[in-house]
Amino acid sequence: MMRSLWTAATGMIAMQTHIDTLSNNLANVNTTGFKKSRAEFEDLMYQTLQIAGTQTQNGGRLPVGMQIGMGVRPVTVHKFFTQGDYKNTGNPFDMAIEGEGFFKVDMNGDDVYTRAGAFKLDNDGRVVTAGGHVLQPEFTVPAETSSVTVTETGHIAALDKNGATLAETDIEIYRFQNPAGLNAVGRNFYRETDASGDAVAGTPGDENFGTIAQGYLEGSNVEMVDEMVGLIVGQRAYEINSKAITTSDGMLQTAINVKR
Template sequence: MNSSMISAMVSMNALQQQLDVIAGNLANVDTAGYKRREASFEDVLTQVQQHHKDFDRTGRSTPLGYTQGFGMRLSSVVHNMEQGLMKETGNPLDLMIEGEAMFAVQADGVIAYTREGGFHVAPNLDVPGNVILVNSQGQPVLDVNNQPISIPNEGKVAIASNGDVIVETSQGRGVAATLKFVELERPEGLVPVGENLFVIGNGLTEADVFDLTLPGPGQPPKSTVISGFVEQSNVNMTDELTRMMEVQRAYQLASRALSNSDTMMNLANTMRG
């Protein structure tokens, strides 16, 4: 197998992975809080191949040798955490974060983080007569003490911009809990686990990934909660479709290069015979 066939085959594999990333983005264009994935590529191997000495002519302005590559490979896939557009729902339990913070939920016994704020209530099996705040997958939303937020079933609920869960009942009105939303500082420390959720990578702590410092006296918070809105996906369908067309054309060219290389090898074998 010659180098042209290797380069075309390796590039086709990388381009297929890029198409898979784009397809995933397009599938989640209407998923609230979804963060689009972006793929990065690198050369597999690049080397300088020397020309024959007969190419060294008098007056030649360039040195002997030419660069020979062997295709590209997928080096990393990262999530673009850019904020999506606002969508008004009118539901006081639908929340959106204005800023770079993330909500915390309890998922399979661990703390996970998400930008999706389409919350609702579910029965609290541990406290009869109370309900807990959950996300769209039924996972409990956590407060600043990493505990599920439990509120009386008959209470009217409102969420303040600082995350305070205000409950009004026949006994009065008060703050039942405060939502936990932490400022994202190092996105590379998060690992996606599906369902729009991220967990902290192995060996890291919450302080390594999030900025846990509180604003000083008189300083505005870095992020605020907006009730009655949800954050839409930050996937731009036009950009993704354009990118898909570019990748498909590149895949076709690599496929044609592989086919032409195979044809040339067959011709060389026939002439040799």
């Protein structure tokens, strides 16, 4: 009976992790470029009372063993990089990647990567994120610029009122062998890790690299209905595990009262 108390407790802890993950997904349903996560679990060790295939006294063999599980534990929170919906903003500094890839941003000297292309201009005319982190390669829009264009292949140009080019550069995007292995550091940024592999730079539109859509933003890939169903299932699983604890406690109480 004591085993069941601890086993059910691991189930409650696991469901709490599940609910926490879903809650974060729902909280970011309107976050630009946000990618949803899913908590994944594995069963714990087993207490083996009989081993399948053990020879019996009459010369036969046990067709089935006897193993009692010790519960569950969270093993990973997997992030999914499927594309979100695209929204037409008309803002020339909003950019969305159609397909695979990330923008590279300089965050206090460190390279970080993002799918959120809601860029702005700082006081020096540089293209930056909402937090002031500079898009790489750095591009400065001259004061006399009349319009800014970004092609599907990442060529960004600042034009004067006559259409003459004042400044230009090419925006590269970056892919990872295993994007789920990236380290999310908040503010829509990711850092590469040994699990993700090294960032591979490429020109938008090349093989396996997405293209850039100017004037669009990529929304979150969270599906609210799926998350709400997951919340209901997680809540019921949490409740049933708590019921198992209550049942075990009642059985212990009964055993204690036998002596009285």
